[in-house]
Amino acid sequence: MPTAVVLVECPDQRGLIARVSALVSSLGGNILQMDQHSTAHEGGLFFMRLEFGYPDSLERERLESDFAGLARELKAMVSVRHPAPRPRCGILVSSHTHCLSDLLYRHASGELAMDPVVILGNHAEGRRWADLYGIPFVPLPREGREDSEAAILERAGAATDFLILARYMRILSPAFLEAYGRDIINIHHSFLPSFKGAQPYQQAYDRGVKVIGATAHFVTGELDEGPIIEQMVQRVSHRDDVEALKRKGRDLERMALSNAVRAYTTHRVIRHRNRTIVFE
Amino acid sequence: MPTAVVLVECPDQRGLIARVSALVSSLGGNILQMDQHSTAHEGGLFFMRLEFGYPDSLERERLESDFAGLARELKAMVSVRHPAPRPRCGILVSSHTHCLSDLLYRHASGELAMDPVVILGNHAEGRRWADLYGIPFVPLPREGREDSEAAILERAGAATDFLILARYMRILSPAFLEAYGRDIINIHHSFLPSFKGAQPYQQAYDRGVKVIGATAHFVTGELDEGPIIEQMVQRVSHRDDVEALKRKGRDLERMALSNAVRAYTTHRVIRHRNRTIVFE
């Protein structure tokens, strides 16, 4: 039985769940999981994730048009996702490969429902992992953001559904973000909003914090200000110098990024303004 | 608008959510929150928690009989709960009062949706907290389980909807459990199933664990074997002697027990065999 995921966002109103579930029933479908969230703040919004199986005989077009009709009725934003084919992703990396190698290992283990179709890096280290897993590697120029971004667009623009910045240590330009136009997930090596920008572990050391963190978030035009998907934290002490913070932080980065990617690729994340709803 | 909570447990089958939400709509109700969980293991079971508002004009009897009808149709166990009146609880305590004082502070702060109607203790320390919050205190005999249990039944039997064992250091007899017949929540000062029975912190010290825990669970006839509702854990090291483990453990006990009671009193806990579903 094929399955679909529907994400709904609309003003809160009576009978929403009944109408949505009645539509699924009328299509011969069977709800496998439903999560919803409504908020009294922000003017009463309703968010829903619906995962259901449907008969082979039901065509995707019919499914999507029926939900589009419901969306008009409810004044809702409705997005229908299909687990297959899995989203294609491009991974950008610099010299630090711990997130890249971790993502690829997890992918190969069946943990991540995506297809990594290209790895792009401005250091040679990335190629080793691309080769190990048989994924094309595109070297990016070390200098020149424009050239670099042009190369990314050429090789990962049409070919990918989303990008992962796996410790890609450059800022993407607003022009690139607009041109790419799809989701980009970044891992920032601090507990945002603390320690934005460069050298966050040095900043954390200087401030003398007793807990460090890592943050996976969507990239927006404002540096390190995009909607947060996942954060991981760990205790540290005065014994931890900057190198120790970096080492401990690598574990947090790996976990925060892979958790975020897992949630994203199973269509569990709804962006709303500068926040996320992450259904479990 | 009054609200109700409905808990459903039944064999998984097509259209469950649609039927339940259609019933709520037909009663003029509005679903505020719905959580469900189904499991492919254990023969395909479906669990749901539904919170909804309904019109003042709808009588509780009507509401309950309609859901009882649905239960028969679905071969489901359906339980309808009303937030008001809040469940009445009795709290049993010995000489350690940290959980008792914590529960009462949280209750007075509006954190816990229950009415503590009686505190029963076999040490004098409990009275201080009962008096501070104006709750009747019943002293229990220090010796003699039968007398003690008779006193509990007399004072907290009909008067309470559930009991909390807030570090009540005695084992309740099977006869008592049967006579009381309602839920009893205990806090055990270890990370169950490790270190059942007496002196768990000493056991933890002897085994040399690097993490300790506390476990809130339903009481059953088998000591420390009931369904787990909540567990909290904390790192320890070789520097922590048994006294330090006890001190750190008290924080875990307070949090595990109060989290469990909060979930329970908001009707978020479904017991199923020896496990729990705890909706958030």
Added chain:
Amino acid sequence: MPTAVVLVECPDQRGLIARVSALVSSLGGNILQMDQHSTAHEGGLFFMRLEFGYPDSLERERLESDFAGLARELKAMVSVRHPAPRPRCGILVSSHTHCLSDLLYRHASGELAMDPVVILGNHAEGRRWADLYGIPFVPLPREGREDSEAAILERAGAATDFLILARYMRILSPAFLEAYGRDIINIHHSFLPSFKGAQPYQQAYDRGVKVIGATAHFVTGELDEGPIIEQMVQRVSHRDDVEALKRKGRDLERMALSNAVRAYTTHRVIRHRNRTIVFE
């Protein structure tokens, strides 16, 4: 056998531990615990905490003058502390009493080696806890920082060795800080340096973080910028509205503040510039 704690801070140099431990031996003392920390950064600094027993016959003056001599030799800052008498503290509070009641419960349980000699509050709620534990309560004026600070100085100036701000929701003036001249420990209800200033849980909600925190730190003239002693964190989700963040945060505040006070009163904290060394 009486015990003393010595805290040492000096430029790193050869033979430091040998010289300090030789001095303890020459006084007939026995080292019970020694912790040290040296840093290659910041020009090579050495920090030590030494706890030792010494003969009844050794006078405190002799002990202190011998260590003062050593301090001159090593160009070190040496501070000799005696566990008895315990440090006297004043606790300042507003309407939120969860930290106050927690500190007093822990103190009564023997967890905190201090003498709370006065509680000062600008709301009536504090008095209940002062009365319960038999500690004098000083009401502070609700309006007028100058009057309020004058009252604090009068009642807690000479009478206390340090102050605890247990959710005291006012900013102390530089003039007050200078006049008081001793350590003040504050609990801030965010994971500093994120969300300084007012309404940190609202700020955290608006930013959409997935982890919240609480921070205990020394008060300095710059708001929420003093050296951090302890931080506690907890996961949250989109389901947590501001009220839920506040509720979860109260547990973090209680634990961060009590951990900080425990470390401070057992002379385990060394302030160095804007950081702390916290020996375990």
Added chain:
Amino acid sequence: MPTAVVLVECPDQRGLIARVSALVSSLGGNILQMDQHSTAHEGGLFFMRLEFGYPDSLERERLESDFAGLARELKAMVSVRHPAPRPRCGILVSSHTHCLSDLLYRHASGELAMDPVVILGNHAEGRRWADLYGIPFVPLPREGREDSEAAILERAGAATDFLILARYMRILSPAFLEAYGRDIINIHHSFLPSFKGAQPYQQAYDRGVKVIGATAHFVTGELDEGPIIEQMVQRVSHRDDVEALKRKGRDLERMALSNAVRAYTTHRVIRHRNRTIVFE
């Protein structure tokens, strides 16, 4: 300047630190870090870890014989370790390679002060990682414990200083343990002492725990009963089926095992009866 680490274990007695640090001074050494732990329980024992630099001109034999002399005086067990050459390790693995690949990545990143000299596995998967990092791979027979253990002894007996069982899913015989005679570190995929033996995640699911864990420990003749070095834990819920527990557990296993190996290879672990002292 060369450095050495000395581990001391002896009955607690006056002046221990002074004598040890005087010896270091007399050898022209400079203490870089000293940690000690004494316990009032278990008859008053004293444990110390001492890291110091010493002059090039001092021969290792002289250093070791001087400490051996001190050991006799103090009735102490004293072990002198040299950071170089680094300890050689053999890694045993079955079909699950997540711990193996993690250890090798960390080693290549400079996180682990050891030399992995051989990888032995009873499934082909291990070879991929051995090849990637250029370490010899020894296939073990799938059947027959005796043959397997003979192969391990032959290839990793004299050639290694310790062994790591990186999810090696077989029980080593007492005869093997005796023949190998050095330390063996295992990762067990549960929060010991809960869920010893086979299928711990299934056991955890069946018991309905709300937190899972992983445990790195020394191997002894009693299955899963050896001294614990490190434990990591993570919250789970009713939504996590056995597969989800396994996935979440892999992160815990990686971290617990690598933390244990890092502590062990920097000579921070002292085994004492069935417990460990792990200096930070």
